[in-house]
Amino acid sequence: MSETMPQSTSEPLLRIRGLSKHYGAVQALRGVDLDIMPGETVALVGDNGAGKSTLVKLISGAIQPSGGEMAFAGRPVRFASTDAARALGIETVYQDLGLCNNLSVAENIFLGREQTVGGGPFRFLAKRRMHRRAKEALHGLTINVPSTKAKVLGLSGGQRQAVSLARTKLWSSSLVLLDEPTAALGVQETERAMEAVRSLQAAGVAIVLITHQMPMALAMSDRAIVLRRGEKVGDLSTRTATGDDLVSLITGARERHIEAA
Ligand SMILES: Nc1ncnc2c1ncn2[C@@H]1O[C@H](COP(=O)(O)OP(=O)(O)OP(=O)(O)O)[C@@H](O)[C@H]1O
Numbered sequence: 001m002s003e004t005m006p007q008s009t010s011e012p013l014l015r016i017r018g019l020s021k022h023y024g025a026v027q028a029l030r031g032v033d034l035d036i037m038p039g040e041t042v043a044l045v046g047d048n049g050a051g052k053s054t055l056v057k058l059i060s061g062a063i064q065p066s067g068g069e070m071a072f073a074g075r076p077v078r079f080a081s082t083d084a085a086r087a088l089g090i091e092t093v094y095q096d097l098g099l100c101n102n103l104s105v106a107e108n109i110f111l112g113r114e115q116t117v118g119g120g121p122f123r124f125l126a127k128r129r130m131h132r133r134a135k136e137a138l139h140g141l142t143i144n145v146p147s148t149k150a151k152v153l154g155l156s157g158g159q160r161q162a163v164s165l166a167r168t169k170l171w172s173s174s175l176v177l178l179d180e181p182t183a184a185l186g187v188q189e190t191e192r193a194m195e196a197v198r199s200l201q202a203a204g205v206a207i208v209l210i211t212h213q214m215p216m217a218l219a220m221s222d223r224a225i226v227l228r229r230g231e232k233v234g235d236l237s238t239r240t241a242t243g244d245d246l247v248s249l250i251t252g253a254r255e256r257h258i259e260a261a
Pocket residue numbers: 023026027028046047048049050051052053054055
């Protein structure tokens with residue numbers, strides 16, 4: 001390649017180098033390198049305990065790495081908390097969807113970002129505005145949530161999903177991390193949740209999607225990353241990869257397959 005060839009103009013949204021995490025003697029993640037481009041959807045697959053949730057928690061600031069570096073939008077970052085990551089537009093939908101059962105739909109959507117009116121001792125929660133904005137965010141997701149005032153406790157899995165996704169939509173996240181978002185959902189709800197994910201994709205949001213379902217990984221993503229025992233052993237374009245490719249890397253039948261970007 002010639003020296004004068006123009007460099008690729010698109011910077012990775014997230015650049016991860018040598019990321020590691022150990023819990024005492026357990027090495028949950030070892031030396032992971034990963035670039036995620038703006039608007040790209042990356043499926044994260046691997047067996048139970050492979051390190052998928054650990055990687056997502058490190059990106060979201062929920063836990064801190066034992067080693068390695070991350071850069072977001074070209075700047076080195078070190079998130080002390082999920083709030084710090086969220087402030088940059090990194091939002092997480094956890095395995096359990098991370099909702100507070102005893103709070104309402106609107107309160108969950110605004111959790112940690114409560115809107116107030118007035119100042120000093122006269123600050124009030126702008127409840128009406130919160131409900132209106134929550135309703136707008138839910139609108140357009142194909143799942144019906146009865147009321148923004150309903151307690152989350154009484155919602156179905158699919159409705160909880162919609163609340164989580166509305167939260168990511170409203171805060172115009174540039175990267176959304178989904179840790180097995182459909183694990184607890186029925187067939188129809190799963191399909192609706194995937195529609196919601198597609199609407200995030202259409203809005204140009206980059207997504208990391210953890211799933212144990214290979215057809216979903218292949219159908220929903222541009223690229224699949226395979227973790228085995230904390231190590232990245234696969235990085236494949238889903239245009240050409242098959243379910244068997246992924247499974248053989250997950251189990252170790254195939255040692256390693258890293259495609260160049
Ligand atoms: N808080 C913790 N303390 C100790 N060990 C942990 C902790 N969290 C995770 N681990 C260990 O780190 C490894 C990776 O766990 P992780 O939760 O990232 O796996 P995973 O790929 O998300 O699995 P699953 O598909 O079952 O959700 C496992 O061996 C796990 O036991």
